[in-house]
Amino acid sequence: xxxxxxxxxxxxMKERPSVYAGMIMLTFLxxxxxVLLALVAQNLYVSKEEYVRNxxxxxxxxxxxxxxxxxxEIENKFALTMESVPMTEYTFGSKTLRLFSASQKVNIPAVLxxxxxxxxxxxxxxxxxxxxxxxVGSTLEMNGKSYTISGIITxxxxxxxxxxxxxxxxxxxxxxxxxxxxxxxxxxxxxxxxKYDETQDNIYEQAKPLKAYLNEQGVAIASWDYAKYNMKxxxxxxxxxxxxxxxxLIPTIFMLITAFLIAIVQSRLIKSQSxxxxxxxxxxxxxxxxxxxxxCYPVIIAVFGSVLGGLAGMAALKPALAMMLGFxxxxxxxxxxxxxxxxxxxxxxxxxxxxxxxxSLKKIFRRMPSELLRNDGKEKNINILERKIxxxxxxxxxxxxxxERLRSIPNLIFTVIGVMIASMFILYxxxxxxxxxxxxxxxxxxxxxxxxEYASTTPRTDPVPEGGETIAAWNMIPTKNFSDRFQLAGIxxxxxxxxxxxxxxxxxIVSGDMVVISAPMANRYGLAxxxxxxxxxxxxxxxxxxxxxxxxxxxxxxxxxMSLDGFDxxxxxxxxxxxxxxxxxxxxLGEHAFKTKSAETMASDMKKYTALMRLFVYGICxxxxxxxxxxxxxxxSISIDESKEQISLMKVFGYKSKExxxxxxxxxxxxxxxxxxxxxxxxxATAKLLFIVLEYFDISLTATMKxxxxxxxxxxxxxxxxxxxxxxxxxxxxxxxxxxxxxxxE
Amino acid sequence: xxxxxxxxxxSYHTGEIETVALKNASLSxxxxxxxxxxxxxxxxxxxxxxxxxxxxRADSGSVKVDGIEITVLSDxxxxxxRRAKVGFIxxxxxxxxxxxxxxxxxxxxxxxxxxVPLDEVLKAVGISDKKERFPRELSGGEQQRVSIARAIxxxxxxxxxxxxxxxxxxxxxxxxxxxxxxISRRFKTTVLIITHNAAIADMAxxxxxxxxxxxxxxxxxxxxxxxxxxxx
Numbered sequence: 001x002x003x004x005x006x007x008x009x010x011x012x013m014k015e016r017p018s019v020y021a022g023m024i025m026l027t028f029l030x031x032x033x034x035v036l037l038a039l040v041a042q043n044l045y046v047s048k049e050e051y052v053r054n055x056x057x058x059x060x061x062x063x064x065x066x067x068x069x070x071x072x073e074i075e076n077k078f079a080l081t082m083e084s085v086p087m088t089e090y091t092f093g094s095k096t097l098r099l100f101s102a103s104q105k106v107n108i109p110a111v112l113x114x115x116x117x118x119x120x121x122x123x124x125x126x127x128x129x130x131x132x133x134x135x136v137g138s139t140l141e142m143n144g145k146s147y148t149i150s151g152i153i154t155x156x157x158x159x160x161x162x163x164x165x166x167x168x169x170x171x172x173x174x175x176x177x178x179x180x181x182x183x184x185x186x187x188x189x190x191x192x193x194x195k196y197d198e199t200q201d202n203i204y205e206q207a208k209p210l211k212a213y214l215n216e217q218g219v220a221i222a223s224w225d226y227a228k229y230n231m232k233x234x235x236x237x238x239x240x241x242x243x244x245x246x247x248x249l250i251p252t253i254f255m256l257i258t259a260f261l262i263a264i265v266q267s268r269l270i271k272s273q274s275x276x277x278x279x280x281x282x283x284x285x286x287x288x289x290x291x292x293x294x295x296c297y298p299v300i301i302a303v304f305g306s307v308l309g310g311l312a313g314m315a316a317l318k319p320a321l322a323m324m325l326g327f328x329x330x331x332x333x334x335x336x337x338x339x340x341x342x343x344x345x346x347x348x349x350x351x352x353x354x355x356x357x358x359x360s361l362k363k364i365f366r367r368m369p370s371e372l373l374r375n376d377g378k379e380k381n382i383n384i385l386e387r388k389i390x391x392x393x394x395x396x397x398x399x400x401x402x403x404e405r406l407r408s409i410p411n412l413i414f415t416v417i418g419v420m421i422a423s424m425f426i427l428y429x430x431x432x433x434x435x436x437x438x439x440x441x442x443x444x445x446x447x448x449x450x451x452x453e454y455a456s457t458t459p460r461t462d463p464v465p466e467g468g469e470t471i472a473a474w475n476m477i478p479t480k481n482f483s484d485r486f487q488l489a490g491i492x493x494x495x496x497x498x499x500x501x502x503x504x505x506x507x508x509i510v511s512g513d514m515v516v517i518s519a520p521m522a523n524r525y526g527l528a529x530x531x532x533x534x535x536x537x538x539x540x541x542x543x544x545x546x547x548x549x550x551x552x553x554x555x556x557x558x559x560x561x562m563s564l565d566g567f568d569x570x571x572x573x574x575x576x577x578x579x580x581x582x583x584x585x586x587x588x589l590g591e592h593a594f595k596t597k598s599a600e601t602m603a604s605d606m607k608k609y610t611a612l613m614r615l616f617v618y619g620i621c622x623x624x625x626x627x628x629x630x631x632x633x634x635x636x637s638i639s640i641d642e643s644k645e646q647i648s649l650m651k652v653f654g655y656k657s658k659e660x661x662x663x664x665x666x667x668x669x670x671x672x673x674x675x676x677x678x679x680x681x682x683x684x685a686t687a688k689l690l691f692i693v694l695e696y697f698d699i700s701l702t703a704t705m706k707x708x709x710x711x712x713x714x715x716x717x718x719x720x721x722x723x724x725x726x727x728x729x730x731x732x733x734x735x736x737x738x739x740x741x742x743x744x745x746e
Numbered sequence: 747x748x749x750x751x752x753x754x755x756x757s758y759h760t761g762e763i764e765t766v767a768l769k770n771a772s773l774s775x776x777x778x779x780x781x782x783x784x785x786x787x788x789x790x791x792x793x794x795x796x797x798x799x800x801x802x803r804a805d806s807g808s809v810k811v812d813g814i815e816i817t818v819l820s821d822x823x824x825x826x827x828r829r830a831k832v833g834f835i836x837x838x839x840x841x842x843x844x845x846x847x848x849x850x851x852x853x854x855x856x857x858x859x860x861x862v863p864l865d866e867v868l869k870a871v872g873i874s875d876k877k878e879r880f881p882r883e884l885s886g887g888e889q890q891r892v893s894i895a896r897a898i899x900x901x902x903x904x905x906x907x908x909x910x911x912x913x914x915x916x917x918x919x920x921x922x923x924x925x926x927x928x929i930s931r932r933f934k935t936t937v938l939i940i941t942h943n944a945a946i947a948d949m950a951x952x953x954x955x956x957x958x959x960x961x962x963x964x965x966x967x968x969x970x971x972x973x974x975x976x977x978x
Binding site: 284285 | 796799801802803821822825826828829830832833834836840842844845849852853854855856857858896897900
């Protein structure tokens with residue numbers, strides 16, 4: 001029925017290319033981001049789950065020099081699977097390879113390329129192979145023997161490769177993993193990997209009987225690590241969780257906001273068609289037919305933008321996944337191009353866009369055709385703002401400019417909301433960047449004053465060189481919050497590099513039986529002075545209770561401070577033992593005993609550690625910036641289109657294009673500023689919200705914003721406004737009187 | 747009677763101000779006849795035509811067209827009535843700017859039960875050679891012809907013309923009036939023209955003079971003039 005009428009659709013779109021192309025572009029970008037991130041998240045999540053399940057990732061591992069003979073009995077007794085593999089390290093030049101033989105039951109290696117090694121062959125992890133230019137078929141010299149690279153592999157217990165506990169990041173040029181055939185494995189320790197048939201949340205409690213049994217049997221346990229607290233295993237879960245949350249939250253918010261914005265534009269465009277609608281309605285078209293026709297516009301924009309955006313998102317999936325997999329190692333067996341996200345994005349856009357148009361049409365059809373025929377979709381009533389505001393004392397040009405803005409309250413709201421959204425997106429990205437920067441270069445702490453930390457793997461009692469200060473620190477787990485961790489620190493009463501204050505600002509000197517808890521930790525667990533804190537040392541199986549005597553005003557972090565002597569007594573260490581030295585400048589220490597952790601190396605490690613997250617935030621910020629420019633451009637285009645007639649008339653009266661542009665467009669500036677003032681804190685709040693969500697998943701970030709970024713954001717917004725204004729001025733220049741008159745006639 | 751209007755009243759409200767557009771207006775017209783409603787601006791003639799055409803509602807009174815009491819019809823009922831019976835010609839043409847001449851007419855042909863073939867309509871209004879042009883590429887007179895063609899393509903029982911020569915020069919206006927007269931004669935269409943131009947009344951079978959919403963005078967013209975002969 002409305003086929004002939006539909007012919008006008010592409011022509012109307014061609015007449016306002018900037019507006020329609022802008023809407024399609026907005027849809028394209030938001031759906032692209034949504035589909036890409038959703039697919040990345042889905043593929044990473046599914047692949048991770050499959051990897052964990054199919055390759056039987058351990059719940060815990062321990063090393064021992066004792067051969068456990070009754071593995072099968074233990075497996076049956078404790079409902080678990082246990083496998084031992086030989087493990088050794090081989091150092092050649094500056095490089096170290098940690099070598100294993102392939103396991104069969106737990107932590108089964110995933111072959112990414114080639115195959116598992118036979119005698120005389122070796123398989124390497126992808127990062128080490130890439131960084132050192134090894135490939136399948138090339139050879140590696142080890143112990144005077146040449147090994148052929150048989151394949152590239154990953155191990156479930158090394159999804160994130162770290163050489164030592166406490167490391168943040170690995171340098172693949174110097175450390176990697178290798179698999180050898182059992183025939184080629186030299187003398188080595190045994191790495192036992194355990195996977196329970198039914199893993200419980202509190203793996204510590206679950207594993208207690210096993211550990212007790214092994215001790216009873218005289219098994220010498222050299223190390224004992226739970227997967228949950230083993231960063232090389234748990235980081236994969238944390239990163240994937242963070243990506244899934246970011247993918248679910250941010251692009252969906254973006255898509256919803258842009259969809260609502262486009263819905264508003266659609267409804268305005270339909271309103272401008274009131275007279276034609278009135279004509280067709282008067283000539284006998286039914287409401288349903290006209291609604292069907294006018295809903296074609298939002299549906300076309302939604303389908304066109306979403307499908308192209310979705311397909312672009314799908315096309316970008318493979319490189320995006322490859323980039324993500326550079327940060328952690330796991331196989332992605334089958335990339336899923338689940339079309340449901342594209343379908344969802346398209347349906348959501350269709351629905352929201354159409355809703356805007358439908359509401360506008362419903363409003364239009366509330367009026368009789370005769371009214372519609374008299375109306376050209378422009379607001380002719382004098383609104384309350386126009387009526388109430390006294391402009392008589394202002395010069396004419398200012399009065400005109402103010403009237404121009406006040407004429408349409410929806411236009412005002414639209415401008416403010418549009419700028420607000422653009423500002424929000426930009427400031428959200430800046431907040432992300434600022435927060436990461438602040439994490440990498442934290443502001444000077446009022447509690448911690450050291451810049452270098454030397455940590456030891458075992459407790460030490462030797463004297464500390466001048467400039468150094470001893471501390472004993474150990475990670476503990478609160479009994480009631482098994483997923484959390486805090487640091488128990490033993491400090492000397494003359495400590496200078498850690499200074500504590502109570503909540504009133506008075507200094508706290510930790511001595512004797514004092515147990516001082518940091519304020520953030522007290523708040524988190526609702527602890528007060530006089531309460532008892534129960535916690536566990538999962539490494540050594542210690543269970544402790546301490547009576548809280550004070551609360552320290554520490555800006556962030558979960559810490560419990562006690563005297564060094566008290567700490568040593570609690571842990572059963574020799575009095576005066578410490579496991580770290582703090583300093584403000586480098587100390588001369590035996591390198592074999594300590595590892596150095598300076599502010600610089602920490603920052604560098606953290607920068608690498610958070611690279612994936614930052615990449616994610618910057619990507620979103622870049623897309624948001626593009627969205628912002630398009631939004632402002634659409635707003636300016638609509639304003640010009642709606643004021644065509646006035647502009648032409650002003651020209652007829654003798655105004656120059658420049659003067660008209662200035663009167664018509666500059667008056668928006670104040671509302672652009674207003675939009676920014678609302679949007680900027682909202683962008684920051686969005687980042688804060690995201691970080692709060694991430695905190696539930698043990699990813700701790702504090703939202704901060706450099707004041708300079710507010711200025712930069714403001715400059716960007718004003719620049720985009722000026723760009724939009726310049727383009728719009730060109731449009732005004734091109735507008736001739738005859739065009740405006742024709743518009744009136746039509 | 748094809749059209750029977752009795753005691754029609756209509757007021758508009760703007761804030762607290764009430765404007766009476768029609769005060770107990772009554773008139774009637776037989777099928778196939780041409781009527782002209784004469785009156786100055788604000789006399790209520792457009793309101794009368796709008797109510798008759800089913801694009802506005804009366805406050806009170808009765809309007810029967812071909813036996814249908816249209817004042818009681820729902821919005822959808824009015825749409826059906828307009829679809830089946832009424833053709834509109836507007837002073838400002840109201841063509842769809844993004845459709846060609848032919849497409850503007852086809853838009854209405856599409857929803858008509860017994861449409862007049864497109865080529866025949868184009869020929870009748872004399873714009874066959876311009877059917878692929880867009881409205882902005884036509885003169886005012888030509889645009890009004892398209893508007894007429896669009897109104898008659900559905901072969902309506904009632905053709906309502908609102909100041910159809912208001913925006914045209916004299917020669918074009920005579921052409922358009924003649925066209926309307928020919929259409930009425932050829933398709934037996936009842937035509938109602940509203941105008942402030944008294945000269946047009948010469949071509950009508952019945953003339954009503956309206957002032958301040960009231961029908962002041964009804965003139966029966968037994969020998970309507972040929973539109974081409976009208977002079978003003």
